[in-house]
Amino acid sequence: MTKQRQIIFDLMKQQCGKHPHVMELYSLAKKKDPNINLSTLYRTLTEFKKADIVEELHLEEEHHHYEIKQAEQHQHFVCEKCGAITEFDLPAEQKIEKELAKVHGFKIKTIKMIASGLCKKCR
């Protein structure tokens, strides 16, 4: 565990519930270590993904977002107007998986859902 990895790990914990992308993390990391390198950040995120510490989200075109891995799986809602990202649990997930197993024969391991529309404030 190097200084750089510690910084990135701490950052991810601090950002829990948020969904920063690489450049946001890079800016934050540079405040703690101005010499930290972007490739170190990328390499560390890759390691953390492998170690199941961090999850990569594909919420937007431009770049990936990252979040620290939480106990329970959850989904993401993106507000079209203000861009706010909200986490939510997929209602009746068990039922959905069972239904799809029945109808299509899938053995579902993960579900990634991105809902978009208007959030509570913007609707």
Add this chain to the structure above:
Amino acid sequence: MTKQRQIIFDLMKQQCGKHPHVMELYSLAKKKDPNINLSTLYRTLTEFKKADIVEELHLEEEHHHYEIKQAEQHQHFVCEKCGAITEFDLPAEQKIEKELAKVHGFKIKTIKMIASGLCKKCR
């Protein structure tokens, strides 16, 4: 409507139910017009997206996939083992949207779900 656009449009129709990525489309297009350019393909796909003729899918890391826009919204299942992509309807979608409206106040406009696991053949 140019020759190139016609070729790409016809291709997309032919590929209905499949989910080709750009290079697959490019290869197919070059069979009909060996001089067609990759940037024309990209530009045309962008136009078709704007015109709601084509939908862009983010099923994999490496590249986007494209499909011709169908009447009813559907979701995608990707088999971890064989890579097969299957379309499916999200069970009880209305209920889910209603539930999320109630709990979180969302006004949901689109849902993009990517389920992965094992398909019927591979499970």
Add this chain to the structure above:
DNA sequence: ATGTATGCAAACCTTTTGCATATTC
């Protein structure tokens, strides 16, 4: 004839990689 689309090459942007040096255990 006017406006729009094309081909080509170059640029862009995010992410990855090779390599020498520095750091961790």
Add this chain to the structure above:
DNA sequence: GAATATGCAAAAGGTTTGCATACAT
């Protein structure tokens, strides 16, 4: 001391863009 991680700079890969030419209406 051996193995691994870092910084730097360069490359990679998919996608976009500027511009002169060609095409559609």
